Amino acid sequence: MAVFSNAQALDEATALAVNCFTCHGPEGTSPGEIPSLQGKRAAYLLEKLRGFKSDSLPNTVMHRIVTGYDNSQLEAIAHLLGTTP
Amino acid sequence: MTNGVDQSRRRLLGLAAGTAVLSACVKSPLPAARVAIIGGGFAGVTCAKYLRRFAPTIDISLITPESEYFTCPFSNTVLAGISRLEDLRQSYQALRDIHGIKVVHDRVLAVEAVERRLRLAGGSTLAYDKAVVAPGIDFDFAAVEGLTAENSPRMPHAWKAGAQTAQLSEHIRAMKQGGTIAISVPPAPFRCPPGPYERASLIAWYLQQHNPGAKVLILDGNDSFSKQGLFTAAWQHLFPGMIEWIPISQDGAVRRVDTGRTVLYTEIGEHAVDVANVIPPQRAAALARDSGLTDASGWCPVDPETFASTLADDVYVLGDAAKVNPMPKSASAANSHGKQCAIAIAAALTGQNKPPVSLHNTCYSLVTPAYGISVSAIYRMDNGALASVAGAGGTSPADAAEDFRRQEADYARGWYASICADSFG
Numbered sequence: 001m002a003v004f005s006n007a008q009a010l011d012e013a014t015a016l017a018v019n020c021f022t023c024h025g026p027e028g029t030s031p032g033e034i035p036s037l038q039g040k041r042a043a044y045l046l047e048k049l050r051g052f053k054s055d056s057l058p059n060t061v062m063h064r065i066v067t068g069y070d071n072s073q074l075e076a077i078a079h080l081l082g083t084t085p
Numbered sequence: 086m087t088n089g090v091d092q093s094r095r096r097l098l099g100l101a102a103g104t105a106v107l108s109a110c111v112k113s114p115l116p117a118a119r120v121a122i123i124g125g126g127f128a129g130v131t132c133a134k135y136l137r138r139f140a141p142t143i144d145i146s147l148i149t150p151e152s153e154y155f156t157c158p159f160s161n162t163v164l165a166g167i168s169r170l171e172d173l174r175q176s177y178q179a180l181r182d183i184h185g186i187k188v189v190h191d192r193v194l195a196v197e198a199v200e201r202r203l204r205l206a207g208g209s210t211l212a213y214d215k216a217v218v219a220p221g222i223d224f225d226f227a228a229v230e231g232l233t234a235e236n237s238p239r240m241p242h243a244w245k246a247g248a249q250t251a252q253l254s255e256h257i258r259a260m261k262q263g264g265t266i267a268i269s270v271p272p273a274p275f276r277c278p279p280g281p282y283e284r285a286s287l288i289a290w291y292l293q294q295h296n297p298g299a300k301v302l303i304l305d306g307n308d309s310f311s312k313q314g315l316f317t318a319a320w321q322h323l324f325p326g327m328i329e330w331i332p333i334s335q336d337g338a339v340r341r342v343d344t345g346r347t348v349l350y351t352e353i354g355e356h357a358v359d360v361a362n363v364i365p366p367q368r369a370a371a372l373a374r375d376s377g378l379t380d381a382s383g384w385c386p387v388d389p390e391t392f393a394s395t396l397a398d399d400v401y402v403l404g405d406a407a408k409v410n411p412m413p414k415s416a417s418a419a420n421s422h423g424k425q426c427a428i429a430i431a432a433a434l435t436g437q438n439k440p441p442v443s444l445h446n447t448c449y450s451l452v453t454p455a456y457g458i459s460v461s462a463i464y465r466m467d468n469g470a471l472a473s474v475a476g477a478g479g480t481s482p483a484d485a486a487e488d489f490r491r492q493e494a495d496y497a498r499g500w501y502a503s504i505c506a507d508s509f510g
């Protein structure tokens with residue numbers, strides 16, 4: 001998540017992704033019972049987000065949240081938060 | 086307004102006011118843009134922290150009276166004896182030491198938007214280029230006859246966490262066996278729409294173990310409430326006969342109180358109870374009203390795209406004090422406001438384009454330590470107004486199994502740990 005170490009681009013991906021940190025912790029590092037996003041690959045995060053959207057992955061609140069974003073927004077979030085390759 | 090923006094932008098870019106853009110090569114460093122953030126609650130601290138990340142070189146001050154903050158989220162667990170007041174304590178140390186925010190412990194008396202300065206109770210003034218106003222709510226005690234700020238501790242609201250949380254907790258523990266606790270809910274809008282019903286649940290859970298036969302009476306200034314179906318079903322299942330809810334249409338709204346005899350009067354009824362938790366009607370905090378930032382509703386109108394006040398230039402209003410319909414007044418919303426406002430201010434100060442605003446709210450409630458429910462929504466601009474994205478969000482399913490409720494209770498605790506770290510850490 002090196003993207004977030006310096007002054008960060010004021011782009012749509014940033015405006016979307018900072019919302020994740022409310023529940024998943026600062027920089028996606030969760031101090032408690034909610035899964036961390038830290039250190040996850042972008043492809044893995046995108047697969048999860050898509051699975052929540054189609055409700056094919058078990059979840060409590062993520063389906064309700066992810067439905068609020070279109071596919072390109074989910075891609076932007078996964079790429080910003082995830083590690084590559 | 087444009088004038089102010091230009092001046093702040095020059096400061097940020099190290100340009101002297103009035104010089105042309107071409108003189109960007111001036112050598113002497115000039116002061117950075119100054120952003121003054123008022124109120125060290127979830128909205129203010131999140132804005133300060135994220136503004137630092139988006140604009141690393143500007144001068145950010147946070148002005149808040151107290152050196153520590155007790156969160157309202159999870160304060161209902163203190164009433165139920167699950168946690169201690171101590172566990173809710175947050176400090177401003179990380180903001181100061183890690184994020185380079187100047188933390189000033191003082192009370193702001195007024196935002197003087199024309200002069201672009203703050204007047205502080207300590208006697209000084211503070212000049213700013215942008216001011217962020219996030220002072221939370223005040224109680225309108227006078228709206229309930231017989232209730233005053235002075236006698237309120239006898240019927241503690243416990244709607245700002247701290248001394249009154251401890252007082253209400255003591256009243257609950259000292260109540261006679263088989264007694265009745267009344268919770269008076271003010272008319273909407275108020276801070277934390279599901280909060281009174283989470284409170285009723287957790288108090289019932291406590292009473293079930295320590296004072297069987299005791300009851301919770303909810304006297305409501307409204308006819309419906311947040312997560313109503315989920316709460317009602319859970320109460321029937323977990324606390325049969327323990328919680329009674331009287332809506333306004335059935336004479337539930339408390340109009341007058343007798344704090345000496347612990348009696349609550351509705352339009353035609355009267356309820357003599359053993360413990361009263363009277364949550365008064367609410368409005369934006371005094372600072373917002375005294376600075377001309379509120380409208381006739383008592384709340385602060387803002388442009389939800391940026392959180393800029395529609396009533397004063399270079400002033401932004403966030404959190405519970407702001408009118409950001411259809412978002413509820415919650416810590417989750419306040420945290421989201423803080424981030425999006427930080428983006429808007431950083432963009433304005435550096436002359437960058439701002440991405441579209443993206444807001445989010447998820448509120449968990451605990452019915453018991455092992456039974457959680459949630460409500461969620463995603464917000465974006467639609468035809469010039471903020472709207473929740475259709476088809477997204479909503480409440481936990483009505484027919485969920487026990488382990489789903491247990492997992493949401495775990496996530497409620499996880500949410501609390503995360504938002505505190507994201508905002509104050």
Ligand SMILES: Cc1cc2nc3c(=O)[nH]c(=O)nc-3n(C[C@H](O)[C@H](O)[C@H](O)COP(=O)(O)OP(=O)(O)OC[C@H]3O[C@@H](n4cnc5c(N)ncnc54)[C@H](O)[C@@H]3O)c2cc1C
Binds near residue numbers: 125
């Ligand atoms: C019982 C209860 C349970 C709750 N549970 C949840 C929950 O589970 N989830 C959730 O999302 N939300 C919850 N909330 C709601 C949440 O507490 C509020 O929405 C949130 O605190 C709003 O943040 P804020 O920064 O706008 O205001 P506040 O947190 O009230 O902070 C305002 C700050 O401004 C300071 N201030 C005021 N006036 C001045 C001045 N003149 N000068 C300088 N500083 C000033 C105050 O001292 C305070 O520090 C709950 C609320 C209650 C009452």
